[in-house]
Amino acid sequence: MESQMTKIHWTAALVVLALLPPAVLGQSPQERLDAAITHAQEMGIPVSLLQSKIAEGRAKTIPMDRIAMAVENRLRNLEQAKIAMSRGAGNVNAAQLSVGADAIAAGASEAVLTQIATSASGDRRAVAVAALTQLVLHGIAPDAALLQVKAALANGPQALATLAAQAGAGGRSPEGGNSQGSTSGPSNAPRTGGSSRSTPAQPHASPVPPIARGRGGR
Numbered sequence: 001m002e003s004q005m006t007k008i009h010w011t012a013a014l015v016v017l018a019l020l021p022p023a024v025l026g027q028s029p030q031e032r033l034d035a036a037i038t039h040a041q042e043m044g045i046p047v048s049l050l051q052s053k054i055a056e057g058r059a060k061t062i063p064m065d066r067i068a069m070a071v072e073n074r075l076r077n078l079e080q081a082k083i084a085m086s087r088g089a090g091n092v093n094a095a096q097l098s099v100g101a102d103a104i105a106a107g108a109s110e111a112v113l114t115q116i117a118t119s120a121s122g123d124r125r126a127v128a129v130a131a132l133t134q135l136v137l138h139g140i141a142p143d144a145a146l147l148q149v150k151a152a153l154a155n156g157p158q159a160l161a162t163l164a165a166q167a168g169a170g171g172r173s174p175e176g177g178n179s180q181g182s183t184s185g186p187s188n189a190p191r192t193g194g195s196s197r198s199t200p201a202q203p204h205a206s207p208v209p210p211i212a213r214g215r216g217g218r
Contacts (some may be wrong), residue, residue, distance in 0.1 A: 029064035037070050045078050046094040049101075078100035084110035088117030089125065099129040106136045112146050119153050120160075127164050128153060134167035 027035070040047050053074050057067035081100030085092045092100070096117075103113055113129070120128040128149050135145035152163040196198060 001056065032068040033066055033071055036068075036075050040075055040078070043079060043082065045075070045082060045097065049078060049094060049098055053131060056169040071162060077104040080104045080110055081113060085115040085117040085125075088114040089121070092117070092125075096126045096129065099126050100208060101132065102137060103129050103136070105134045106133045108132060108142045108145075112142045116149060124160060127160055131160065131164040131167045134164070138167065166169055 021175065024198075036050055037047050040050055050071050053071050054067060057064075057070060062070075078097055078101045081104055084104075085096060085100050089096075094149050100113055100117075104110070112132070116132055117125060117127050118154070130146050131152070132142070132149050135148060136142050148163060149160075152160040
């Protein structure tokens with residue numbers, strides 16, 4: 001999950017370069033980072049969410065101009081997430097904003113994010129948004145992913161946790177690699193050769209339908 005979102009963040013940052021106004025392009029990377037931090041503070045966005053991106057880029061010895069682009073792009077996603085989730089839930093914390101920005105980066109719309117924020121509360125909200133993000137990353141259309149998350153929310157915390165686990169594992173190949181190049185990986189195929197111990201019964205949990213690719217999937 002983390003590696004997929006990291007690739008999305010840094011790839012999207014390169015696209016943002018073409019959209020930046022000339023005034024921004026004339027600034028040094030550090031000035032752009034300072035401006036992003038200041039803007040986050042003005043918007044009520046925890047600056048730690050940007051500082052972690054800066055630290056990540058420096059740890060990977062990424063050039064400062066690319067770090068600035070990634071931070072600016074992350075800030076845009078955080079702004080969209082804050083607007084969308086606040087509309088549906090009022091106050092949202094840093095963890096919820098972070099997964100909300102991930103959902104925006106993955107391709108979820110503000111409208112979908114608002115519905116998730118409205119449907120889930122407290123700690124369940126971050127789990128629900130993270131599950132939505134993973135479903136979208138694995139090729140399910142945001143609207144179809146929203147229906148799956150809503151169904152899991154209606155069935156209780158255990159159902160939501162199960163969906164989140166299924167979504168998180170959906171992009172892994174049997175060898176543990178990423179199935180990014182395949183749209184028909186193990187998440188869509190029945191498992192064979194396993195024993196009943198690998199899927200213990202959960203009598204108190206409502207069943208969650210297996211992840212299915214939406215008709216409008218990408």
